[in-house]
Amino acid sequence: MSDGLAKAIFWIGTLASLAVFLAMTVHTHRSFDALTHADALDERVVAGKRAFERHNCNDCHTILGFGAYYAPDLTRAYARLGEDAVRRRLESPETVFADSYRKMPQQHLAKGEIEDLVAFLRWVSGIDNHDWPPQDSPNRWKRSTERLLANASLSPAAALVRQENCLECHALGGAGGEQGPRFEWIGGRRDAEWVARYLADPGSVSKGSRMPAYPNLSEGQRLMIGEFVVSLAADRRAP
Amino acid sequence: MTATVAYRSQRVAYGYFALALVLFALQVVVGLWIALQYVVTVPQAVVDVFPFSTARAMHTNLLVLWLLLGFMGATFYLVPEEAERELEWPRLAVVQLVVLAATGVTALVGFFFGWTQGRPLLEIPTSLDFVVVACALLFLANVGTTLVRARRWNAVQGTLLGGLVFLAGMYLFGMPFYRNLAVDWYYWWWVIHLWVEGAWELITAAIAAFLLIKLTGVERKVAERWLYVQLGLFLFTGIAGTGHHYYWLGAPKAWLWVGGVFSALEPFPILLMLWDTWRSAKAHQAAFRPRLTWVYVVGMAVLHFVGAGLFGFAHTLPQVNYYTHGSQVTVSHGHLAFYGAYVLLNLSFFYYAMPRLEGLPGGRYQERAGHWGFWLTSLGVVGMSLAFAVAGVLQTYLERVRGEPYMVAQQPMRFWMAVVFLHGLVVLAGVVTTVVHLLTLKPERVAAGVPAGVPAVRAAGSA
Numbered sequence: 001m002s003d004g005l006a007k008a009i010f011w012i013g014t015l016a017s018l019a020v021f022l023a024m025t026v027h028t029h030r031s032f033d034a035l036t037h038a039d040a041l042d043e044r045v046v047a048g049k050r051a052f053e054r055h056n057c058n059d060c061h062t063i064l065g066f067g068a069y070y071a072p073d074l075t076r077a078y079a080r081l082g083e084d085a086v087r088r089r090l091e092s093p094e095t096v097f098a099d100s101y102r103k104m105p106q107q108h109l110a111k112g113e114i115e116d117l118v119a120f121l122r123w124v125s126g127i128d129n130h131d132w133p134p135q136d137s138p139n140r141w142k143r144s145t146e147r148l149l150a151n152a153s154l155s156p157a158a159a160l161v162r163q164e165n166c167l168e169c170h171a172l173g174g175a176g177g178e179q180g181p182r183f184e185w186i187g188g189r190r191d192a193e194w195v196a197r198y199l200a201d202p203g204s205v206s207k208g209s210r211m212p213a214y215p216n217l218s219e220g221q222r223l224m225i226g227e228f229v230v231s232l233a234a235d236r237r238a239p
Numbered sequence: 240m241t242a243t244v245a246y247r248s249q250r251v252a253y254g255y256f257a258l259a260l261v262l263f264a265l266q267v268v269v270g271l272w273i274a275l276q277y278v279v280t281v282p283q284a285v286v287d288v289f290p291f292s293t294a295r296a297m298h299t300n301l302l303v304l305w306l307l308l309g310f311m312g313a314t315f316y317l318v319p320e321e322a323e324r325e326l327e328w329p330r331l332a333v334v335q336l337v338v339l340a341a342t343g344v345t346a347l348v349g350f351f352f353g354w355t356q357g358r359p360l361l362e363i364p365t366s367l368d369f370v371v372v373a374c375a376l377l378f379l380a381n382v383g384t385t386l387v388r389a390r391r392w393n394a395v396q397g398t399l400l401g402g403l404v405f406l407a408g409m410y411l412f413g414m415p416f417y418r419n420l421a422v423d424w425y426y427w428w429w430v431i432h433l434w435v436e437g438a439w440e441l442i443t444a445a446i447a448a449f450l451l452i453k454l455t456g457v458e459r460k461v462a463e464r465w466l467y468v469q470l471g472l473f474l475f476t477g478i479a480g481t482g483h484h485y486y487w488l489g490a491p492k493a494w495l496w497v498g499g500v501f502s503a504l505e506p507f508p509i510l511l512m513l514w515d516t517w518r519s520a521k522a523h524q525a526a527f528r529p530r531l532t533w534v535y536v537v538g539m540a541v542l543h544f545v546g547a548g549l550f551g552f553a554h555t556l557p558q559v560n561y562y563t564h565g566s567q568v569t570v571s572h573g574h575l576a577f578y579g580a581y582v583l584l585n586l587s588f589f590y591y592a593m594p595r596l597e598g599l600p601g602g603r604y605q606e607r608a609g610h611w612g613f614w615l616t617s618l619g620v621v622g623m624s625l626a627f628a629v630a631g632v633l634q635t636y637l638e639r640v641r642g643e644p645y646m647v648a649q650q651p652m653r654f655w656m657a658v659v660f661l662h663g664l665v666v667l668a669g670v671v672t673t674v675v676h677l678l679t680l681k682p683e684r685v686a687a688g689v690p691a692g693v694p695a696v697r698a699a700g701s702a
Contacts, residue, residue, distance in 0.1 A: 011471070015480070018503070021482075035489045064424055069566065134639045
């Protein structure tokens with residue numbers, strides 16, 4: 001091989017790759033606004049991002065899959081947990097994770113900071129990133145929504161969920177509110193008995209919970225709702 | 240002590256190497272604490288004061304700092320020899336080391352008190368960033384002026400200077416505050432990816448070419464031709480290969496193609512380098528003396544290929560990465576790739592330069608402890624990476640495929656993190672052995688009747 005050929009390989013290889021990279025960078029910048037819903041990116045969200053960095057959240061959690069791997073990914077945390085649960089984790093991690101084998105530091109966040117962080121996570125959860133992460137993908141929810149719709153006339157538990165307006169605060173499939181955790185998420189962590197006890201008196205099971213109690217339901221009804229919610233856990237088919 | 244180096248100013252490199260080695264050992268100690276936190280429950284009171292995040296910031300920043308100090312020291316060592324001229328401002332190089340060390344200590348202590356930019360690997364607060372940039376400018380001015388005044392340009396110098404300017408330039412993209420998280424990560428990778436698969440590759444290629452030329456006496460023209468071809472392939476795959484980080488951050492779908500195709504090619508230049516290193520290591524076996532040098536150079540080529548090439552390729556395709564992204568699979572690749580590519584390159588150079596800076600005849604020393612250091616550290620890191628990989632596959636299957644909640648999926652991974660911790664202890668033993676060995680190199684014992692300069696352990700070592 002001649003010197004000239006070696007140098008040509010170097011320059012052609014480098015410049016070709018650089019050209020592709022820079023062209024893609026321009027293309028990416030043109031697409032960012034639409035893909036990240038930049039119109040919803042207000043000062044509150046930016047303040048939340050600053051708080052996120054100030055408290056070094058990203059060196060335990062991943063977000064968009066980047067960061068440290070010590071704690072759950074936050075890309076869809078808002079959609080998965082709901083606003084109330086996000087807030088409680090930020091306010092008093094020491095009580096929320098009292099039984100967990102892994103703890104989150106109590107950072108004594110100001111009220112405003114918590115609201116900023118919630119706004120930030122809400123905005124992040126709307127980023128169109130080709131349906132990542134898979135565990136929070138809407139593709140998983142649809143099956144359980146179908147199950148709910150199919151069983152509504154047969155399942156007394158589903159009827160109870162409707163009667164008590166649970167979806168006012170909780171999400172299920174593509175429907176529901178954003179105050180409480182999404183139904184599909186609960187069943188992976190809790191059993192029916194736990195949910196039944198929670199329904200009787202949320203505050204005694206999880207300190208600081210803002211969910212109302214349901215003493216109007218019988219113990220049997222609460223257990224039915226528990227079994228129903230647990231059955232919705234995303235993709236728990238036997239392997 | 241009398242140095243056997245040709246130029247007095249080369250001796251500034253020693254301080255860089257020594258500090259880098261101490262920080263390396265510290266990095267591993269912090270790493271053990273990090274691994275332990277995956278295994279045992281740390282009480283809330285401890286977590287509130289010294290959370291995982293703080294330890295992780297220290298672990299990664301120590302890595303970056305000591306590798307950069309190593310690169311700078313290597314540059315100060317090889318530039319005078321290549322330019323055939325003393326460094327322009329040797330005292331400035333010492334001042335720069337002191338300032339960088341002070342900055343590093345300030346940053347590490349600052350992390351304890353929550354003084355952080357809060358972005359992984361780039362946690363150093365913005366005000367300290369400016370000090371780092373000032374140091375980089377002094378460094379580039381010092382090296383650049385020396386090379387320009389010498390007017391003896393060759394490919395090694397050009398590649399080295401190009402790599403250093405590239406490195407410093409990319410650092411700037413990590414400094415501003417970005418309002419949009421997706422844009423933030425887009426440019427975060429300009430620092431991290433274009434460092435490790437761009438600028439740092441240029442620097443290591445230049446340093447490796449220098450070592451090869453000095454050790455084997457291979458004709459410079461031949462070595463330089465290889466340098467051009469290898470770098471062309473590295474940069475061709477590496478620059479657009481940045482796209483493999485852009486799959487899931489809110490960037491256009493075209494990145495799945497660009498990132499997938501270019502990064503699938505990334506193992507090839509590394510394979511070429513492995514083949515080339517193996518060829519010259521076989522052809523010039525006698526030239527790699529002491530034998531430890533041979534072990535390091537071959538070990539570097541092999542683990543660079545396995546860690547960066549194979550472990551990287553394993554999860555670089557978007558179809559796979561959709562499930563493995565942001566899991567312990569990434570951690571496995573990260574540890575083995577950094578070790579194989581950059582830790583071993585630095586240590587190889589330290590083993591070449593430090594005995595010469597200490598004036599040991601022919602750069603020879605008692606090498607037994609060095610072999611222990613290499614094998615303990617390398618086997619420890621390989622074992623650790625395999626344990627991370629098992630944990631990562633478990634996480635991928637349980638959390639990403641089955642859809643189990645994060646903490647449920649973490650439970651069966653704890654055993655494998657304990658395996659990581661145990662391998663970490665082996666790594667620590669190896670690193671301490673290596674660091675102590677390098678800082679207390681002893682001239683080789685001269686057996687009766689054997690003239691000085693012929694290694695006593697050589698016969699046994701090369702068998």
